[in-house]
Amino acid sequence: MDALRLEWVGGAPRLWTSAAMTRQGLVTPVSTRCGAAAVVGWVGSARxxxxxxxxxxxxxxxxxxxxxxxxxxxxxxxxxxxxxxxRDEQARIPLFFQESGGRVNAVSTSVRSLGSVTELDPRYFCRYLTGNLAQPHSDLTPFAGVHRVLGGEVVELSLTGQLRSRTQRRAHQVTVPPDPAAGGCGLDAAAQELRLALEDAVGRRMGTTTACHVSGGTDSTGIALLAARAPAAERGSAGEGLVLLAGRFSRGELAAERSYLDAALEEICRHAPAARPVIVDADEVADFDDFPHHAGDADEPHAHAFRAPFWARLHAAAAELGCDTLLTGCGADPIADANPFHLYRLARTGQLRQMTEQARAWAAGSEQGVRDIVRTYVLQPALPLATERFAALLHGGTVLGGLGTFNRPRWLRRGFARAHGYREAGIAESRFVFGRAPERSLYDAANYVAAPDLLSWQRAPRDGFFLTHPFLDPEVVATMRRLPAAVTFRPGRPKAVLRAAVADLLPAAIRERTVKVPFNDLYSQGLQRHGDALIALCRSARHPLITEMFDVEMLCRAVREARLGLGDSYSWDRMNRSLALVAWLERLDRRSGAPDAAAPVTAGS
Known part of the structure; x- marks a missing residue:
């Protein structure tokens, strides 16, 4: 999708923006005596x-x-x-440049418009297949000679397009929470700091007509309540311009969420009487509906395309009401909960007795055993690839058994993986996920795993908005990452600081709940409904790279195993992203999202 494009005409740079997206407010062109700029999204405040x-x-x-x-x-x-x-640090909006011999030839928000379908980079596909996080934080793109501007990166060019430098910059300094050594960082003080950070993050993200996704959980309900209580200048009088967007299920496992959803909507409307609840009946939707379209038409492979049917239905409802921003609760699980890799830090520093005691407390407050806790949060960060390989040996016999984040899927051909650096990609990914200090790396990784926004980006010209995630705001992340484990960890009470931060807002039923029904039912229905079509998609694929890369029959076997309920979230994720890659390669020659008209941006006089 070409929201903006930079080219050189007669040796001079020319900046263009999509006329339609400019009218929608998705792209903002400006010009002064200093020069010209085009911003996709928003800087500072969405309003x-x-x-x-x-x-x-x-x-x-x-x-x-x-x-x-x-x-x-x-x-x-x-x-x-x-x-x-x-790009900002959270990297929700993509940006790419085409480079050859140290000179940039073109810049665009669309990687397809810059790349050639005949010049693919196989190294990218190895990175893509290693796990959830490889795609957004890697410089590689599917096309040779096309590079990604990374989150928080500033790329400097000369006026003739010569590449001068690529540097990383951090966001503005944020508020520092109370100093634990000064005794001012108890749960109440931490909750107050988080509340202030969330209020600021929500306020900056509210537009003229703001939609809030509401599911009945602590995260989305808390964000919607903060939006409902925002100052009138931000949300309008009595909540005018606030839309409460929810998907409702009347049967299956997800029907159990309905009472929580009703309680959330009632409480939000009590604070903002003019808020408009929009309930989308989602009984007929299932994962993998219209999968070739959702996965194939994306600008680059979209690992979460299987869940796109549900989100697309909600997006369409918000678009009909003219919403210009949509706030979600994505990111709260890794950001606003206790940091489990604190156990690794204790083990690394020789505090084994304390680590064991806290691992037992952690296990007592969850559905996992002590061994599982230690393996996941102590052993795996220390030896990620070796731990996964050992797990695969223990769970051998099935295609999906023991398949974690970094292991090579059995359907990825060994020769392709060896030739194009799959092992090196796995090592690079494990270093990003865990780093030297996994308790700090968790927050960087969470930004990419919590909010895959390619669907939002793909649909933006039609919907008129991008998704935005207050929990992933730099100030919110900085507030949580500096809190000591003694404050954030409460056995049996996940996200204790967040619960305390919004305790005066949440209905009692939501404030006290600790378990939320996952979307497993939606996933199972989708596989039962579309499993045969997914297998047929793989077997009928004609792009030469698919058979070079995959043992197609092995991938089909994985689909059959998943239909039977074998595997886990890690192995299903690996299968889902492989299926999305097949669909994407099959429709690669189709250009999607090209603007119908473009307008030049020139410097003011």
Missing amino acids: DRAAGARGLLDSAGRGTASPLPAGDYAAVLVSRDRILLL
Whole structure:
């Protein structure tokens, strides 16, 4: 999807934006005497996108390496002496550049528009197949010679397109929570800090008409309640301009969520009487509905395309009401809960007795045993590839058995994996996920695993909005990562700080619940309904890279095993992303999301 495009005409840079997306407010072009800029998304505040774009351009004109401002954006800035390509740290909006011999030839938000279907980079597919996180934080793209601007990265070019530098910048300094050594960081103080950070994150994300996804869980309900209680300047009088978007199930396992959903909507409307609940009947939707379209038409392979039918139905309802932002509760599980890799830090520093005591407490407050806790949060971060290989040996005999995040799936041909660096990709991915200090790396990794937004990006021209996630805001993440484990960990009470932060808002039924029904039923229905079609898709695939990469019959066997309920979330994820890759390669020659018209952005006089 070409939301913006930078090209060189007669040796001079020319910046273009999609006229339709500009009218929708998804793209903000600005020009001053300093130069011209195009910002996809928003900088600073979703309500004043023009001011944020001008501030970004003025900052670039001063030539200082200032911290990146908060927001969800990708931007191209053309000043008098240089060109800057940049994305915010959370990297919700994509940006790519085509490079050859140290010179950039074109820049776009669409990787397909820059790449050639005949020049694919097999290394990318090895990175993509290693796990949830490989795609967004890797420079590689599916196409040779096309690179990704990474989250928090600033790419500097000369006015003729010569690549000068690629540097990482952090966001603005955020509020520091109370100092634990000063005795000011109990649960109440931590909850107050988190509440302030969340209120600020929600307020900056609210637009003229804001939709909040509400599921009846602590996370989404808390965000919607904060939006309902936001100052009138942010949400309108008595909640005008606030839409409460929910998918409702009347049968199956997910029907048990209905009473919580009703309680959440009632409480939100009590705070914002003019808020408009929009209930989408989701009984007929299942995972993998219209899978070739959702997976095949994406700009690049979309590992979570199997869940797109449910989200697409909700997005369509919000689009009909003219919403310009949609807030979710994504990210709360890894961000706002106790950090389990604190156990690894205790083991690494020789505090084995304390680690054992806390592992027992952790197990007592969850459905896992002590051995499972130690293996997952102590052994695996220390030896990730070896731990997974050992698990695969214990669970051999099936295609999906023992298949974790880094192991080579049995349907990925050994020769292809060896030739194109699958093992190296697995090592690089494990280092990103765990790093030298897994208790800190958890937050960086959570940004990519919690909110896969490719569906939002693909549908944006039709819907008129992007998803945005307050729990992944840099200030919220910084607040949680600096809290000591003694404050965040409460056995049997997940997300204790978050619960305390919104305790005065949540209905009692939601405040006290500790278990939420997962979407396993939706996934099982989808496999039962579409399993034969997925197998047929694999067997009928004609792209030469598919048979070079995959043992197709082995992949089909994995689909059959998943239909029988074999495997776990890790192995199903590996199968889902492989199926999405098959569908994507089969429709690779189709260009999707090209704008119907483009408007030039020129510097003001």
